[in-house]
């Protein structure tokens with residue numbers, strides 16, 4: 001059976017002499033497909049089956065795996081390939097969504113989010129340190145890990161002074177209530193506003209906020225901690241991302 005779908009190449013692994021096994025995020029989920037001969041420069045599949053290509057794929061369902069019949073590239077995200085930090089972050093995002101393994105409507109939303117993130121990264125419209133927590137927190141939210149950020153979970157205070165985002169419970173506590181629980185405040189006002197924005201904003205406005213470097217550091221640390229609690233798996237690509245940030 002043949003099917004046509006848009007899809008983003010999350011992984012392209014060499015196999016045989018010149019073939020690639022692709023992991024492709026489509027609007028209905030992640031599929032594996034082999035692109036025969038695609039490593040040859042003159043092969044008709046070559047330009048549309050590389051890492052982070054967003055292409056229209058015509059897939060044929062084989063016995064064990066899909067085969068790529070046709071592929072027409074729509075977006076390449078060149079800027080991602082030009083810089084090692086960009087590449088490291090894109091690879092981390094790809095491993096992240098592979099781990100979440102979305103299906104159905106969630107897959108379409110995760111695909112939109114990742115395409116958007118790669119666009120901002122590739123066009124250098126936002127720094128990697130900005131894109132990373134936006135991507136992580138939004139992807140977790142789409143996957144059902146919705147943090148409770150409306151107000152302090154104990155006293156309902158919603159603004160004023162530092163707050164603590166408790167990654168273990170996904171709840172927010174004001175500094176006073178946090179102290180009673182033996183927790184330390186880890187978010188200033190701007191970092192909390194950013195977390196709320198990332199969690200609750202519409203798709204089109206997701207990247208449309210600004211934040212100072214100190215607050216961004218708070219945001220990045222809090223979100224990365226939340227990732228560790230939500231996703232019970234160490235990411236090799238995250239280690240790589242941190243290792244190239246020097």
Ligand SMILES: [Zn+2]
Nearest residue numbers: 152155174177
């Ligand atoms: Zn409180």
